[in-house]
Amino acid sequence: MTSGLTKITAPPTTDTDVVAAMRGVTKTYGDVDALTDVSFDIERGRIYGLLGRNGAGKTTAMSVLTGQAIHTSGEATVFGESPFENANVLRDVCFVKESQTYPDDLCVGHVLTAAAHLLEHWDTDFADQLLDDFQLPRRRRVKKLSRGMRSALGVTIGLASRAPLTLFDEPYLGLDAVARQLFYDRLLADYAEHPRTVVLSTHLIDEVSNLLEHVIVVDRGRVVVDDSADAIRQRAVVVTGPTAAVDEFSSKGTVLHRESLGSTTRATVRTTGPDADRSRLLEAGGTVEPASLQEFVIRTTSLPHDAPSQEPQS
Numbered sequence: 001m002t003s004g005l006t007k008i009t010a011p012p013t014t015d016t017d018v019v020a021a022m023r024g025v026t027k028t029y030g031d032v033d034a035l036t037d038v039s040f041d042i043e044r045g046r047i048y049g050l051l052g053r054n055g056a057g058k059t060t061a062m063s064v065l066t067g068q069a070i071h072t073s074g075e076a077t078v079f080g081e082s083p084f085e086n087a088n089v090l091r092d093v094c095f096v097k098e099s100q101t102y103p104d105d106l107c108v109g110h111v112l113t114a115a116a117h118l119l120e121h122w123d124t125d126f127a128d129q130l131l132d133d134f135q136l137p138r139r140r141r142v143k144k145l146s147r148g149m150r151s152a153l154g155v156t157i158g159l160a161s162r163a164p165l166t167l168f169d170e171p172y173l174g175l176d177a178v179a180r181q182l183f184y185d186r187l188l189a190d191y192a193e194h195p196r197t198v199v200l201s202t203h204l205i206d207e208v209s210n211l212l213e214h215v216i217v218v219d220r221g222r223v224v225v226d227d228s229a230d231a232i233r234q235r236a237v238v239v240t241g242p243t244a245a246v247d248e249f250s251s252k253g254t255v256l257h258r259e260s261l262g263s264t265t266r267a268t269v270r271t272t273g274p275d276a277d278r279s280r281l282l283e284a285g286g287t288v289e290p291a292s293l294q295e296f297v298i299r300t301t302s303l304p305h306d307a308p309s310q311e312p313q314s
């Protein structure tokens with residue numbers, strides 16, 4: 001079952017520089033459909049946001065791409081090969097999970113030494129710098145770390161891995177706002193110097209929206225948006241004004257959400273492009289503002305099944 005929205009996708013790419021891909025991937029756990037007919041490409045040298053509500057299928061998708069779960073049908077490839085039990089592929093992949101566990105007796109230094117052995121592109125100096133940044137005590141046992149410190153350790157491993165494909169699955173549990181900002185800053189600075197492909201799943205969409213270059217939204221196991229963040233920023237707008245004028249403007253795009261109070265209506269609309277004619281709306285006293293990425297994701301994933309949606313008339 002879909003959200004009632006047409007799937008929103010970028011035009012097909014001619015770029016063959018795809019580091020990971022899914023084609024018609026389905027993953028079931030017993031009678032739970034975690035992923036249904038999922039297809040997307042992850043291209044080299046970009047930061048992707050994998051977004052969606054709780055239980056949407058984000059962790060499952062990342063687990064399939066990192067060989068930690070076997071999909072039920074379809075095809076998943078990383079660097080052109082199946083990732084499952086494929087050391088050739090996995091040495092270039094780092095997957096940092098929110099629920100990452102480490103052997104209890106290891107201390108922080110041991111974990112980093114193990115990571116250095118396992119990850120081909122590991123940078124020890126960078127790892128040391130990140131330990132200092134996050135004030136992680138090298139000699140402390142992992143089981144004695146606070147929840148936030150454990151997250152900081154995961155983030156440190158993900159960044160210092162410099163893996164050509166690095167996936168962070170909601171790595172922030174317990175990280176305070178200062179530590180999260182540190183993570184974003186270090187990620188951006190290091191990514192600029194050492195370009196690689198990063199996939200980030202998060203519920204803190206506003207915080208990361210400036211980081212993301214491409215967004216994949218999963219809703220109940222299906223991909224409902226696969227588009228560049230710029231395209232989403234340009235086309236997703238919040239329109240407010242007299243109902244007739246808002247509805248006329250909205251009819252040229254896809255209405256993601258609409259609410260009225262008296263004669264005024266507010267609608268979140270995905271237009272056909274930045275040049276959508278807004279003159280009549282403005283003349284009628286209406287306003288058009290860019291929708292935040294968070295608003296866009298919320299409106300894209302929370303429609304009831306039978307919600308009316310209008311197709312773009314491009």
Ligand SMILES: Nc1ncnc2c1ncn2[C@@H]1O[C@H](COP(=O)(O)OP(=O)(O)OP(=O)(O)O)[C@@H](O)[C@H]1O
Binds near residue numbers: 033052053055060
């Ligand atoms: N090992 C499992 N056994 C049974 N069901 C599972 C298992 N792992 C995931 N699921 C189910 O698959 C669906 C997708 O779960 P998944 O963890 O991929 O979602 P998610 O988008 O990462 O959610 P969240 O944002 O809450 O972490 C959910 O319905 C979940 O209950």
